[in-house]
Amino acid sequence: MDFAGLSYFAIVIAAVVSFLFGWLWYGVLFPKAWVEAVGKTEEELRAQGNSPTPFIIAFIAQLIMAWVLAGVIGHLGAEEVTVRNGVISAAFIWLGFVITTLAVNHAFQGSKRTLTLIDGGHWLGVLLLQGAVIGLVGV
DSSP, X not given: OOOOOOOHHXXXXXXXXXXXXXXXXXXXXXXXXXXXXXXXXXXXXXXXXXXXXXXXXXXXXXXXXXXXXXXHHHTTOGXXXXXXXHHHHHHHHIIIIIHHHXXXXXHHHTOOHHHHHHHHHHXXXXXXHHHHHHHHHOO
């Protein structure tokens, strides 16, 4: 099995697409449910300020996530970098690392189960989109 390599174009596109998905998920589909699940009011969140820092961190994190996912998919071999394998790899990573980590952290933080479902759904969407983009663009 040969390492297929990395497409930095695919990684950047995957990060951009998944970042935009986050805007859709939290800003359009679940804004009120997320605020309620966090246990704060919209006024409290606004009082924290509109700093761009969380958005910068989120984008950098999604770049790193896409880079690692591309490496995982690339380890399947050049002929195996497909949309199907990208999505399957993303789903396994989400199940094995992301949702388990969220569930543990949220349980110890005493967070509402709704928050775990909303955040977990977001990260599943992020990874599935990234896997599809990486598989589609290839190496």
